[in-house]
Amino acid sequence: MENPLIRLADYAAAWRLAPLSEEVAHHARRALVDWFAAMLPGCLQPPATLLAAALASERGAGGAICYVDGEAAGIRHAALLNAVASHVVEFDDIHRDSGLHPGGPTIAAALATAQARGASMDTLLRAVVAGYEVGGRIGLAIQPSHYRNWHxxxxxxxxxxxxxxxxxxxxxxxxxxxxxxxAATMAGGLQQAFRGEGMSKPMHPGHAAEAGVLAALAASGGVTGALDVLHGPVGFAAATSEDAGKWDRALDGLGDSIPLITGITFKNHGCCGHIFAALDGIDALRAAHGFGPDDVAAIHVGGYGPTKDICDRPEVSTEQQARFSLQYCASALLVLGGVRVAAFTPERLADPRIRAIMPRVTVSLDPELAGAYPGRRAARLRVTLADGRVLEHFQPTRKGDPDAPLTDADLAAKFRELAVPVVGAPPAEALLTLLTRGHALPGRLALLAPAKAA
Incomplete structure (x- = not known):
């Protein structure tokens, strides 16, 4: 069998000089806009704030920027903390077919390195395209079985x-x-870390960014790795999935087809993506029938595997649990009209209107939808109203997925919504302009709100 690692490495290295079309560059810029939108509010919250304080003495000198506190730092330090921040509020992007959130580790690592080494925006965009492509294709080789135990x-x-x-x-x-x-032998991240209590989940992309930077710096200095580590009998795929990997699928069209970054999902809700189809379906039913939260007697959602396994959480007590609870998010959508950052404040977590609806929401596994996962993320809904009407709806996809993408205007609105409260309107607008059409790298940003250290 052809060595998949060698093929992927050849592809990635070619992005140093490969033609970068306007279309692909545009999609890479969209990924940067979305990453900053997700990252900036995370700078004000644990675990990013707690980790920044804990590692303050380890900062070291360097030309990268740690956005959590706005200070210069070494590449690994900035990559770690910025990637943690990018995953806190669960608004970061998704490669639908693999389930990977590529932006957090890919962009945090590339941006910190580019800032420290004085690289251009063009180089940063190429780096992002390559990271998304290689990661997404490795994900295709090991999914869906990888997701049973691994993040x-x-x-x-x-x-x-x-x-x-x-x-x-x-x-x-x-x-x-x-x-x-x-990098493959330093990879980690367990599902159990976000099925219970704790702040470990945002640490996953943080560790990934830092370890990936370490692996690349090591390789630049001549450190070698085991080149059969992806597909070998006790390698990455064998250890983390059902077999040694579906590498024919993963490598199909590599270098000949449109890069994966052109088909990335950008989140339209601030919670776990496995809940999105249900939320979009409820929105569609509300628009068609005009009911409010007090009109709902029951909601039943039929979903694919992770919708049931991960997001069927009738009881929640923490922000993280709420972001992974279909019951909470559906109820918050009905009461608040949307599931954004404000839906997960302490006041909202205790909101009696939301709590009253949660017991009326149930979830089951739909075998047909489970069979179509991960390539399709759908939901079947049955809403029973207090007047006895029963409304049914099939939601075939999620807003933000490649077949129902956020427009540039949608993405800009998301950016402003999430960035302006953190840095202010003029700096946010200047950053958005730079990310969408500028040639310089993003620099420092002053946070308006004080960081919440606990």
């Missing part, structure tokens, strides 16, 4: 970060291969 953003995200860093560093194909090989 793919923590595992495959480590390789995304190594690739994006390697492109900024200018690694040739040989050294890029060793960067990927070393």
């Amino acid at each position: 793919i953003t923590g595992t495959v995200g480590t390789i995304c970060a190594a690739v994006s860093t390697g492109v900024v560093l200018g690694l040739d194909a040989t050294r890029m291969a060793h960067a990927i090989a070393t």
Whole structure:
């Protein structure tokens, strides 16, 4: 069998000089806009704030920017903290077919390296395209079985970060291969970390970004890795999925087709993506029938595997639990009209109107939808109203997915909504302009709101 790591490394290294079309560059810029939108509010919340304080003495000198506190830092320090912040409010992007959140580790690592090394926006965009492509394709090789025990953003995200860093560093194909090989053996992130209490989940992309940077820097210095680590009998795929990987699927069209970054999902709700189809379906029914929260007697959602396994949470007590509870998010949507950052404040978590609706929401596994996952993320809804009417709806996709994408205007509105409260309107607008059509790298940003350290 052809070595998939070598193929992927050759592809990634070629992005140093490969033609970057206007279309692909535009999609890479959209990814940057979305990453900053998700990252900035996370800078004000744990665990990013707690980790920044805990690591203050480890900062070191460097030209990268840690947005959590606005200070200069070394590449690994900035990549770690910025990636943690990017995953806190659950608004970061998704590669639908693999379930990977590529932006957090890929962009945090590439941007920190680019800032420290004085690279151009063009180089940053190339690095992001390559990181998304390699990570998404490795995800295709190991899913869906990988997701039973592993958080793919923590595992495959480590390789995304190594690739994006390697492109900024200018690694040739040989050294890029060793960067990927070393990153693969440092990958981690367990599902159990976000099925219970704790703040570990945002640490997954944080660790992935830092470890990926380390792997690429090591490779740039001549450190070698095991080049059969992805597909070997006790390698990455064998250890984290049902077999040694579906590499024919993963490598199909590599370098010949449109890059994966052109088909990324940008979130339209601030919660777990496995809840989105249900929320979009409720929105569609509300628009068609005009009911309010007091009119709902029951809501039943039939979903695919993770919708039931991860998001069927009738009881919640923390912000993290609420972001992964279909019962909470559906109820918040009915009461608040949307599931955004404000839906997860302490006041909303205790809101009696939301709490009153939650017991009326149930979830089951729909075998047909489960069979179509992960390539399709759908939901079947049955809403029973207090007047006895029963409304049914099939939601075939999610707003923000490649077949129902956010427009540039939608994405800009999301950015402003999330960024303006953190940095103010003029700096947010200036950053948006830079990200969408500027040639310089983003610099420091002063946070308006004080960080919440606990």
